[in-house]
Amino acid sequence: MIAGRVSLLCSVFAVACACISTPAAGEDVVAVINAHIHSMGNAGEIAKGALVARDGRIVDIGASVAIPSDARVIDAGGKIVTPGFIAADTSIGLMEIRLSADPADNATQSQTISAAFDVSYGLNPQSVVIPVDRLGGITTAVVVPSYSGGGDKDPLFAGQAALVTLAHGHQMLLEPRVAMVLAMGEEGAEHAGGSRGAEAAALRAILADVRDYARRRLEYDQGKTRHYLLSRADLEALVPVAEGRMPLLVWVRRASDILDVLSLARQEHLRLILDGASEAWRVADQIAAAHVPVLLTPIENTPASFEALGSTLENAALLAKAGVTVVIKGNGTHRDRELRYNAGNAVAAGMPYSAALAAVTINPARVFGIVDHSGSLDRGKDADLVIWDGDPFEPSTRPVAVLIGGREQPMTSRATALRDRYLPVTVSATH
Amino acid sequence: MRSLPIRLGILFTAAALTACASTPASQPVATPVALRSALDPSIDLDPFPSTYRPAPSASVAIVGATLLTGTGTEIHEGTLLMRNGRIEAVGQGLAVPPGYETIDAHGRWLTPGIIDAHSHLGVAASPGVSSLDDTNEMSDPNTAEVWAEHSLWPQDPKFDLARAAGVTAMMILPGSANLFGGRTVVIKNVPSTTMQGMKFPGAPYGLKMACGENPKRVYRAKGRAPQTRMAEIAAFRRAWLEASDYARRWDAWREGGHKGDPPKRDLRLDTLLGVLDGQILVQNHCYRADEMATMLDVAREFGFHVTAFHHAIEAYKIAPLLAREKVCVATWASSWGSKLEAFDGIEENAAFIQAAGGCAVIHSDDGLLIQRLNQEAAIALTAGRHAGVNISEADAIEWLTANPARMLGILDQTGTLESGKMADVVLWSADPFSVYAHADKVWIDGVLSWDPADPRFRHQSDFELGLPVRASR
Numbered sequence: 001m002i003a004g005r006v007s008l009l010c011s012v013f014a015v016a017c018a019c020i021s022t023p024a025a026g027e028d029v030v031a032v033i034n035a036h037i038h039s040m041g042n043a044g045e046i047a048k049g050a051l052v053a054r055d056g057r058i059v060d061i062g063a064s065v066a067i068p069s070d071a072r073v074i075d076a077g078g079k080i081v082t083p084g085f086i087a088a089d090t091s092i093g094l095m096e097i098r099l100s101a102d103p104a105d106n107a108t109q110s111q112t113i114s115a116a117f118d119v120s121y122g123l124n125p126q127s128v129v130i131p132v133d134r135l136g137g138i139t140t141a142v143v144v145p146s147y148s149g150g151g152d153k154d155p156l157f158a159g160q161a162a163l164v165t166l167a168h169g170h171q172m173l174l175e176p177r178v179a180m181v182l183a184m185g186e187e188g189a190e191h192a193g194g195s196r197g198a199e200a201a202a203l204r205a206i207l208a209d210v211r212d213y214a215r216r217r218l219e220y221d222q223g224k225t226r227h228y229l230l231s232r233a234d235l236e237a238l239v240p241v242a243e244g245r246m247p248l249l250v251w252v253r254r255a256s257d258i259l260d261v262l263s264l265a266r267q268e269h270l271r272l273i274l275d276g277a278s279e280a281w282r283v284a285d286q287i288a289a290a291h292v293p294v295l296l297t298p299i300e301n302t303p304a305s306f307e308a309l310g311s312t313l314e315n316a317a318l319l320a321k322a323g324v325t326v327v328i329k330g331n332g333t334h335r336d337r338e339l340r341y342n343a344g345n346a347v348a349a350g351m352p353y354s355a356a357l358a359a360v361t362i363n364p365a366r367v368f369g370i371v372d373h374s375g376s377l378d379r380g381k382d383a384d385l386v387i388w389d390g391d392p393f394e395p396s397t398r399p400v401a402v403l404i405g406g407r408e409q410p411m412t413s414r415a416t417a418l419r420d421r422y423l424p425v426t427v428s429a430t431h
Numbered sequence: 432m433r434s435l436p437i438r439l440g441i442l443f444t445a446a447a448l449t450a451c452a453s454t455p456a457s458q459p460v461a462t463p464v465a466l467r468s469a470l471d472p473s474i475d476l477d478p479f480p481s482t483y484r485p486a487p488s489a490s491v492a493i494v495g496a497t498l499l500t501g502t503g504t505e506i507h508e509g510t511l512l513m514r515n516g517r518i519e520a521v522g523q524g525l526a527v528p529p530g531y532e533t534i535d536a537h538g539r540w541l542t543p544g545i546i547d548a549h550s551h552l553g554v555a556a557s558p559g560v561s562s563l564d565d566t567n568e569m570s571d572p573n574t575a576e577v578w579a580e581h582s583l584w585p586q587d588p589k590f591d592l593a594r595a596a597g598v599t600a601m602m603i604l605p606g607s608a609n610l611f612g613g614r615t616v617v618i619k620n621v622p623s624t625t626m627q628g629m630k631f632p633g634a635p636y637g638l639k640m641a642c643g644e645n646p647k648r649v650y651r652a653k654g655r656a657p658q659t660r661m662a663e664i665a666a667f668r669r670a671w672l673e674a675s676d677y678a679r680r681w682d683a684w685r686e687g688g689h690k691g692d693p694p695k696r697d698l699r700l701d702t703l704l705g706v707l708d709g710q711i712l713v714q715n716h717c718y719r720a721d722e723m724a725t726m727l728d729v730a731r732e733f734g735f736h737v738t739a740f741h742h743a744i745e746a747y748k749i750a751p752l753l754a755r756e757k758v759c760v761a762t763w764a765s766s767w768g769s770k771l772e773a774f775d776g777i778e779e780n781a782a783f784i785q786a787a788g789g790c791a792v793i794h795s796d797d798g799l800l801i802q803r804l805n806q807e808a809a810i811a812l813t814a815g816r817h818a819g820v821n822i823s824e825a826d827a828i829e830w831l832t833a834n835p836a837r838m839l840g841i842l843d844q845t846g847t848l849e850s851g852k853m854a855d856v857v858l859w860s861a862d863p864f865s866v867y868a869h870a871d872k873v874w875i876d877g878v879l880s881w882d883p884a885d886p887r888f889r890h891q892s893d894f895e896l897g898l899p900v901r902a903s904r
Contacts, residue, residue: 099644099770129768281901301904302557302798303588303895309558312901334768341806344866394866395809398817415767415777419818422747422777424786427819 029054030406031067032387035076038354040083040362041376048078053383056405061377074408076387079400082357083377084139084384085340085392086364088295089275091333092133092141093123093164093172098334107148108159115241116233117159119145120176125169129334131413134166136337137392138330139384139404140174141166142368144249144275145181147191154191156202157182160237161249163368167404178368179249179273180241185257185307200260205229207268210238247271247367249295254307255282262290273367278308281315284322293325293367298346316359317350326351327367328359344393356393382406466693472681472701476710479580481630483619485876490514492527493858496536501543501832501847505825511541513854516877521848539871540863542828543848544599544855547801548761548835549741549794553618553626554579554603556587557798563587567606568613572650572657573670575638576698577613579605583626588892589798592904594620594881595888596802597857597870600631602839604639604741607716608649610657610666612639614702615714617839619855621875622891635840637738638706640667641716642726644772664725671733674703712738712840718772720748727756739838741794744776747783754789759838761792763800764811781808781830782815782822792838793830804831809864824864853877 033050037043043061051061052071060066067073095104105122108114123143133141145159163175183191184199192199209228213235219225220232228235240246250261253276262283265272274280275295280287287294298316303309312318319326328343330336343356351359365375373382383406390397402409468474491513498506500521510525511518527533555566565582568574583603593601600619605612615637618629642663651658657666680694681704705711713730717723717740730737739759740746744767746753746760753760760781767776784791793808795801812827836846845853854877861868873881881888883903890900 097768097771097774099648132767282899299799299803301802302592303898303900304798305558305560309895309898310901312904314901314903331765335765338765341810341866345803345806348867348869395806396813396864398813418775419777419779419814422750422783423818424750424783424820426786 027055028406029068029071030074030383030403031065031071032074032076032081032385032403033067034078035081035387036078037061037081037377038083038357039377040358041378041381043377051081051377051383051385053403053406056383056407058377058379058381058383061379074387074401076400080388080390080392081377082137082386082388082392083361083375084386084402084404085137085360086375087133087138087141087330087336087339088327088364088368089144089329090141090336091143091146092129092166092336093125093127093143094119095333096128107146109148109150109153109155111155112231112233114155114159114234115157115180115230116237117145117157118162118177118237119143119159120162120173123162123164123172125172128414130166130172131168131410132334132415133330133336134402134409135399135411135413135416136330137340137386137388137399137402138336139166139386139402140164140370140374141336142178142364144179147183147187151190152193156188156191156199156206157234157238160246163370165404167407168409175368175370177240177246179247180238181249181251183251184261185252185254186305187251196257196260200264202229203264204268206238207242210235210242214239214242241270242268244269244271247273249273249275251275253278253305255279255310257307258283259286262286262292265292266290278304278315279310280324281312281318282310284319284324287319288323293327293363294319295327295329295367297329297331298342298349298351313345313349316346316356320351320355320359325363325367326355326359327364328356340392341395344391347393470693470696472696472704476705479578479627479630481632482625482627483621483623483630483632485516486878488513488516488854488874488877488879490519490528490531491874491877492531492533493536493541493856494527494533496539496541496858497862498541498848499825499828499863500849501829502849503823503825503829505823508537509541511848511856513856513874513877516854518848518850518852518854518856520850534858534872536858540859540861540868541848542597542857542859542863543832543846544857544873544875545597545804545831546835546839546846547593547598547601547795547804548739548759548792548838549796550593550601550603550801551606551796552589552593552601552603552798552801553583553585553587554605555798556584557589567608569606569608569649572609572646572655572666573611573699574605574609574613575611575670575700575702577605578616578636579603579613579639580616580626580630583616583618583629585623585626585629586892586894588890588895589801590620590622591889591891592798593801594873594875595870595883595904597805597859597863597873597881598801599855599857599873599875599880600836600839600841600845601801602637602714602835604637604714607639607641607645610641610646610663611670611699611703612641614711615639617841619875621880624893631839631841631844633841633844635710635712636702636705637712637714637839638702639714639716640726642667642722643716643718644770645716660722664729667726667729668732670703671729671735674700674707675733678704678707706735707733709736712838714739714741716741718742718744718770720745724749724752727752727758738840739790739792742773742796744773744780747777747780748775750783750787750789753784754787757790759790759792759834760784761794761835761838763796764793764807764814778810778814779818779820781811782818782820785815785822785826785830786820790834790837791830792834794835805863805868806866809866812864824862827864
């Protein structure tokens with residue numbers, strides 16, 4: 001990019017360049033034109049419009065946008081453009097294979113590094129899973145630690161979640177330690193020795209320990225405090241949770257358990273995110289009143305356990321109707337590319353289309369604290385977007401282009417390489 | 432395949448006469464005695480018979496829908512007539528005879544009932560507590576003697592959910608931890624208090640076999656064989672050798688005029704014998720292309736046919752071979768990466784099988800996916816088209832209807848919209864390959880079995896009575 005062209009642009013399109021004080025060498029300008037844009041932000045839905053991004057940030061969007069002459073122009077041909085989707089609650093970058101292969105980095109059984117377990121350190125930007133999910137229109141993910149399924153051998157806290165980009169490159173971490181992850185209900189009870197009441201007592205005791213520790217770090221190091229239940233690293237990790245700075249992401253299903261955790265959060269002044277939440281629809285008004293967001297998989301409608309008897313396809317729709325901020329999840333790591341179908345199924349079960357689209361874009365951005373630069377196509381935000389050849393929730397639709405930070409991503413994966421190697425002879429003959 | 436020996440107890444008299452005639456008069460005559468029926472594996476091949484009898488049904492005309500018939504045909508604004516539980520006629524511009532209930536289906540789609548070729552409903556029932564985990568008898572690598580139907584709990588609430596999604600029949604399989612997991616059972620998805628009340632009348636049994644990672648992982652953890660793929664193949668061959676010898680002993684006993692002690696009946700070998708006789712269909716869980724090819728060689732060595740490879744993540748790599756050998760491929764579109772043997776999964780698998788002229792089937796193996804097999808097929812269809820394979824929706828619907836019916840041995844009864852077949856029919860609110868389509872009405876043997884507007888059809892499982900469930904799930 002030559003400086004001369006940029007300065008010429010500044011004189012012609014003064015408004016668009018107002019934010020750029022000194023045009024740097026290597027500036028990258030991209031324009032997506034002739035697009036049906038669901039901005040999910042201030043620009044609303046634009047039946048036919050364009051957006052311009054400069055150095056990865058959106059500088060203009062609307063029905064009538066001046067296109068800089070130095071821009072790489074992508075003609076969307078009237079197709080649908082959405083913000084890149086955000087996959088919440090995934091292990092993308094932490095594992096290649098779920099079973100019987102190399103160890104995954106998504107869980108620990110350590111009793112001394114539980115809350116302190118931080119998934120931002122194990123991320124693999126070369127993971128084979130990333131391009132596959134990116135071809136599902138996912139550009140950002142919330143990587144959440146899991147439990148190893150060891151029952152009472154598993155610690156109480158799973159660890160801390162991180163925000164990552166699915167951009168092709170060497171750096172995937174966007175933001176570490178965005179939430180502390182904890183299972184309650186049946187699974188949490190198992191970790192706490194076998195009952196819900198034990199876990200509730202343990203949590204209250206731990207929070208008291210953490211607050212005491214935060215006030216008396218020096219005395220702790222001198223051995224002058226009482227014995228705390230958790231290790232120093234875990235106590236330290238929980239300080240932001242106890243102080244309401246880091247949200248506590250709680251896996252919970254039964255309505256009564258949800259009410260219990262709402263009550264705990266109120267009394268302990270915790271910021272809360274509910275995950276799973278099969279029976280959340282029963283207590284939707286209480287959740288809405290507490291301004292607590294809910295992460296869910298809308299297709300889960302089987303009575304998979306005694307704490308999920310009330311599972312229903314209408315969970316997402318009922319929560320959205322009650323005013324709860326809903327985040328729709330994919331089907332887990334390798335199958336997160338199905339996120340968009342899950343959103344479609346939520347619509348089929350009564351969720352308004354715009355609410356379902358919000359549930360995979362702007363809502364997760366809000367919930368995980370990146371709404372200032374992500375989740376919608378607004379001026380100043382990252383140019384993370386997808387051009388679709390149809391309704392993105394339909395299986396008959398495919399992404400035409402994926403841009404992350406204004407950069408076009410490869411539309412290939414290991415799976416497409418296998419596909420191309422094994423094309424049927426009837427097809428390859430015509431190629 | 433061996434030629435089928437005569438196995439009928441009523442022929443004993445004739446056999447005895449023949450034996451007498453060829454026996455020298457001076458020798459004492461050993462008069463064959465009919466075995467107690469349970470001691471002879473050939474006498475009662477159906478000891479747990481189906482008791483399913485469809486309820487009487489009305490004569491129904493569905494008029495104006497787009498029909499995907501399951502025979503490769505799409506009919507616009509077609510009419511389907513159902514009478515006495517059977518499809519009476521299908522076509523454009525059919526006159527509706529008097530006395531038929533007429534359903535205006537303009538703008539909607541009509542397909543055969545969805546058939547899931549791989550399900551564990553009832554054996555891995557909900558709720559998923561250990562008391563209801565009856566899927567896999569892992570105590571031995573060979574449990575060919577167990578039958579999935581004896582684990583099947585008809586009250587699994589997932590049957591209701593699958594019916595609401597248009598699933599009218601399915602095959603229930605034992606799990607895949609062992610080489611021989613046991614017998615499969617084909618059921619109609621009808622509410623019933625007994626397993627026998629769901630069994631698909633006349634459907635053949637299947638034998639669940641599994642190669643690859645699962646058996647070696649499970650038995651390695653138990654410190655016993657097989658721990659490697661080569662030990663798996665050795666164990667398969669040993670079992671088929673034993674079954675072949677079992678068959679020989681019975682044949683010899685019969686051909687020898689039932690003299691002397693009969694072979695001792697063995698439930699495990701009975702199932703393998705059923706495969707050698709072509710009465711039981713091999714349903715083989717197998718992911719990798721190289722392993723499928725090896726299993727085909729094992730089948731050739733012992734003279735049986737593999738009806739289908741299940742999951743078959745890498746089937747696309749050997750699509751022409753599988754088409755030539757007439758082996759169906761039951762697979763997913765989206766699932767991959769759960770295990771290393773599933774690492775090479777591609778969305779186009781079914782489409783590539785179709786392109787090679789093979790029998791592609793989209794299956795679920797899952798209580799959620801069984802409720803949207805149509806969407807899974809849509810993913811495979813879209814990916815296939817994108818790769819350049821020319822597939823119509825009329826073709827792709829066969830992945831969920833005619834092809835699973837073929838692979839379950841029930842295509843002569845159901846799986847297509849053709850006159851004379853069971854009236855297993857789904858009326859969809861929209862194109863069934865759309866994420867927004869739902870089943871507006873489902874008929875099983877002409878009996879209306881699902882209508883979202885009719886509360887009678889919800890929560891038919893006894894389990895959910897009086898529990899805090901939502902009226903509409």
